[in-house]
Amino acid sequence: MPERGVRSFLQERVSATGLVLAGTFFALSLTPSLMPRDPVVQGVLGGVVAAVGYEVANLVRSVWRWLGLPDLLRPRPRPALRVGLALALACAAVGLWLAPGWQDATRRVVGLPPVEDFHRALIAGVALPLFLLVWGAGRIVGVLGRRLSRWGRRYLPPRIAAVGAIVLVAALVSVLVNGVLLRAALGAADASFAAADVFLDPEQPAPVDPERTGGAASLLRWExxxxxxxxxxxxxxxxxxxxxxxxxxxxxxxxxxxxxxxxxxxxxxxxxxxxxxxxxxxxxxxxxxxxxxxxxxxxxxxxxxxxxxxxxxxxxxxxxxxxxxxxxxxxxxxxxxxxxxxxxxxxxxxxxxxxxxxxxxxxxxxxxxxxxxxxxxxxxxxxxxxxxxxxxxxxxxxxxxxxxxxxxxxxxxxxxxxxxxxxxxxxxxxxxxxxxxxxxxxxxxxxxxxxxxxxPSDAIVHFTPVSALRRPAFLAGPRAPDVSPELRWFPVVTMFQMALDMVVALQVPGHGHYxxxxxxxxxxxxxxxxxxxxxxxxxxxxxxxxxxxxx
Structure with a gap:
């Protein structure tokens, strides 16, 4: 793509506000949560949450335009993009600098030692490629939506065509993810778990006592x-x-x-x-x-x-x-x-x-x-x-x-x-x-x-989707001993943190879901x-x- 084409693409497809919110969301995703996270898992969370932040800003921008309100950044897109990128990088850098201390705040209350020195670099190395991957997928979906909308405007009023395109693209993505990718993954998981369930451990032979379950007189076969x-x-x-x-x-x-x-x-x-x-x-x-x-x-x-x-x-x-x-x-x-x-x-x-x-x-x-x-x-x-x-x-x-x-x-x-x-x-x-x-x-x-x-630190018990918009109740009043006093609520971000806490809830005995x-x-x-x-x-x-x- 020629240099002018790259600049045109960036000015037209990259949102300065989206970059700022992406950097902010990334930094907030590093703050303390219910369970400690290793840097790879933290990087995955940061990359996904940053992409979510970008798309939230993009959604607000799209609704703003759909309502016919003036685009305040359109007159000077290039300076706005530079400023937005600088602010995003600044937010991400501050978050990475503070990340070890934030992670240690969670680790202290569950009795774990501080994180290693390479913590920041590994988070950044995982988060950035993942953010770009999810961001790129979002742009492909956006291009598809715009093309469907342009096609729909031949037969429908512009706003109805736009809404129809959004619905069609959402349905297509849902079918692709839930009907194809997820089904294939679940099918593979089911086959894997079923095979493990059949495996007979030679160190666990059938009971010698015929009266025990699985023994010779049992109503149930050991296998x-x-x-x-x-x-x-x-x-x-x-x-x-x-x-x-x-x-x-x-x-x-x-x-x-x-x-x-x-x-x-x-x-x-x-x-x-x-x-x-x-x-x-x-x-x-x-x-x-x-x-x-x-x-x-x-x-x-x-x-x-x-x-x-x-x-x-x-x-x-x-x-x-x-x-x-x-x-x-x-x-x-x-x-x-x-x-x-x-x-x-x-x-x-x-x-x-x-x-x-x-x-x-x-x-x-x-x-x-x-x-x-x-x-x-x-x-x-x-x-x-x-x-x-x-x-x-x-x-x-x-x-x-x-x-x-x-x-x-x-x-x-x-x-x-x-x-x-x-x-x-x-x-x-x-x-x-x-x-x-x-x-x-x-x-x-x-x-x-x-x-x-x-x-108290078990996110499987305390998770709520409402935490995307409202502070969860377990953060009100006195904190439990195994919940960091530095844990704070942030819209949208906290919900993703708690969702990840459910995935890593079995890491620390006596805390989380262990x-x-x-x-x-x-x-x-x-x-x-x-x-x-x-x-x-x-x-x-x-x-x-x-x-x-x-x-």
């Missing part, structure tokens, strides 16, 4: 339990292991798991799960936990090992897989699978549990983590079991989509923070964080106990009232799980 089902059953602690850990006499807990391949429908898997649970004597234990896992079917050792240890093995745990994909992908592809499985499993277990005399029943609890919490809450018929309630539920990391969590958050005592709300008189629902319950409710528990375990054994201990203790429970036993068990891997 059909799936990767995480086999892992969960294989790691069942022995009575000797529990006794060695706690110093108390123990029995061996029971673990039952039904894989996605074990039956075709959610109802069939639920019936099979109950039949297997009856076969192995799960209803003869003192406590029964119905666990709805996250998307892949993973069963969190921190949640299950701890309750088995504090109850000396007198626990049966039942889990059922409904997807091969991660929680995020599972929610995107087929959210109804988890909802159907959660409801079907609870109904089947509850029916069997109710059929037994009250004095012969185990205490019955529901557990869910992340998407498992969302799915088990959706299938939790609270009003239908008021006459014969179960004993309780523990839900960790309830996603922001959860209607129950939204009800608790929005209906909280206004004097309590949104990241650890007090709901009602505390006799039914209590919310805890790493710091426990604060304060302890004055009213005692009722017949049904529900504990929501949420970390729930740890010590906090599960406090949550389970509030629900099950372990026998002879004392602060000394609690501290000893917490120390034991801090110093060891899962069974």
């Amino acid at each position: 059909d339990l799936g990767r995480w089902g086999r892992d969960f059953v294989h790691r069942t602690p022995t009575a000797a292991q529990l006794a060695s850990l706690t110093g108390r006499p123990a029995t061996e807990p029971i673990r039952v798991y039904v894989g996605r391949r074990s039956a075709e429908t959610a109802e069939e898997r639920a019936r099979l799960a109950v039949a297997e649970l009856v076969r192995v004597g799960g209803f003869d234990k003192g406590t029964l936990v119905v666990a709805i896992p996250p998307g892949t079917g993973w069963m969190d050792p921190g949640a299950h090992d701890t309750v088995e240890a504090m109850l000396d093995g007198d626990v049966a745990t039942l889990g059922v897989q409904y997807s091969y994909l991660t929680s995020v992908l599972s929610l995107w592809v087929a959210p109804e699978y988890g909802l159907e499985q959660g409801a079907a499993l609870f109904d089947a277990v509850y029916e069997e549990w109710r059929s037994r005399p009250p004095e012969e029943r185990p205490r019955l609890y529901v557990f869910g983590l992340s998407q498992g919490a969302l799915n088990s809450q959706a299938g939790f018929p609270l009003l239908d079991m008021l006459a014969d309630p179960i004993d309780g539920a523990l839900w960790a990391g309830s996603p922001f989509l959860s209607p129950l969590w939204q009800r608790v958050r929005d209906g909280r005592d206004p004097e309590s923070p949104v990241w650890r709300p007090r709901y009602g008189n505390g006799s039914l629902i209590r919310v805890m964080s790493q710091e426990g319950f604060d304060p302890e409710p004055a009213d005692p528990w009722g017949p049904l106990r529900i504990v929501l375990l949420n970390y 729930y740890v054994a010590e906090d599960y201990i406090d949550a389970w203790a509030a629900l099950v009232d372990p026998p002879d429970w004392t602060p000394a036993r609690r501290d000893a068990l917490a120390a034991a799980f801090r110093d060891r891997e899962a069974f």
Whole structure:
């Protein structure tokens, strides 16, 4: 392209205001957020957010022109472009200079060391090419829209033609991204996760004991339990292991798991799960936990090992897989699978549990983590079991989509923070964080106990799309200990920061979406009232799980 053509293109297609807003958005994307980010991830965020800032300015400019208002920059486009570029570079440079300090502000509150010296350069090296790539894609879309608009003006009024072109281009991009690219990516992911689920680890052979799930007498084939089902059953602690850990006499807990391949429908898997649970004597234990896992079917050792240890093995745990994909992908592809499985499993277990005399029943609890919490809450018929309630539920990391969590958050005592709300008189629902319950409710528990375990730095719990336009509620009032006091709200940018925080939420144990054994201990203790429970036993068990891997 000749030099004059390049200059003409830049003057006509590059917005000075867009460059300034892009540089500003890039700098703001480097400010503290809920979770620490490595420089590559930070660069990806910065490049995308900068492109979004440019397009926001472009959109405002287009609406301005569409309304027929004068373009203030048109008389002197070249000086305006130079000034805009200079301001954009200045904003980006200031942001990069301050970036390590901002990142360290987030890292300090979660106990991580400062960033390395190359932090700035790596951010810039990732952000700039990505910004140019997204910016170029935006220009291609813009050219297509303008051509459609010019063609439409042959037959329609100019403004109607312009709106029609925008709608057509948006539909085309949506079909291309969602219908082609996303479908291909999800198909590849599904095939990859399904292959991993089938793989048989030679270090996890089928149980020798024929009475265990997956053993010779089991109703379930070992191969059909799936990767995480086999892992969960294989790691069942022995009575000797529990006794060695706690110093108390123990029995061996029971673990039952039904894989996605074990039956075709959610109802069939639920019936099979109950039949297997009856076969192995799960209803003869003192406590029964119905666990709805996250998307892949993973069963969190921190949640299950701890309750088995504090109850000396007198626990049966039942889990059922409904997807091969991660929680995020599972929610995107087929959210109804988890909802159907959660409801079907609870109904089947509850029916069997109710059929037994009250004095012969185990205490019955529901557990869910992340998407498992969302799915088990959706299938939790609270009003239908008021006459014969179960004993309780523990839900960790309830996603922001959860209607129950939204009800608790929005209906909280206004004097309590949104990241650890007090709901009602505390006799039914209590919310805890790493710091426990604060304060302890004055009213005692009722017949049904529900504990929501949420970390304040968990963006999966606290994300809201409204943060693009309004400061999220968790930033109002006193800050949680693991949320940086330097975190500030910025329109649009904060929403993208929190969206990325959801992606990197599993990086720091005890923060974000990484729930740890010590906090599960406090949550389970509030629900099950372990026998002879004392602060000394609690501290000893917490120390034991801090110093060891899962069974």
